[in-house]
Amino acid sequence: MKKMKVQDLLQSGHSLMNNIVMDTAGLLGEAYFAIKIDDLLKERGITQKDLAQMTGMRVGTISELVNGKGISINKVQLFALMAALRVKSIDDLYEMKFPEDLEMTFEKEQAEWKSTKEMPVAVKEMYKNNVLKSSGLL
Template sequence: MIHQKTNSIVIETLEKFPHKVNIKLGKILKDRGMTQGDLHRLTGLRVATINELVNFKKKSLTVAHLVSIMVALRIWDIRELIEIEFDDEVILYFKEEQKKMEDGFTPDLRKTVETNLLRMSEA
């Protein structure tokens, strides 16, 4: 899900590199015998926000939300709460790109920087 205010560069990047986001909050609450209301009372987050996270209808996550939930559930590794998986083709591409890195950039990343700078200056 993409927030309506997301800029075109971010949208194109998300589309170019297929991925799956798995938020495990619903399972965690169920496994612990907790309700969304319990988490609301522990975090102060709106029940609607928690429900949107559980049902993956939330278009964006804030660090404040994630940390509040992690503290309330005593989770210290974010991977217990959320996973992001890239398609196999993307992983292979990333591995090949890492072999070409110099000073943190690959030729493709340098080209992307140049293109994005032009696009941002035109906006």
């Protein structure tokens, strides 16, 4: 499994990514993006080349996906990977992992938001700040 910390992704952020997106993603702190395709290949005893032939994708594309170099993937490619590897959930290929305290905070705020239909205070603040940033007022 290849792990890519949010902070590392932000440092090597895409040049076309706007600052608001970068700042909002930065709120996830020590969260990381886990790429599990290589583990699946090993479990199934196949190579990247085999997977490329099974899916119709280029070997280079598979290599980029496995190594986290090309983390952009379209829905058709995703379904091709899922069909070839016989997985039913995107979590079998990719997964977001949050620090325990952040996960607990998100769970609490999500439950509150669902039950009250009111945005949690932290989300309201983020929203307000992002609107001000996009308006050039912050």
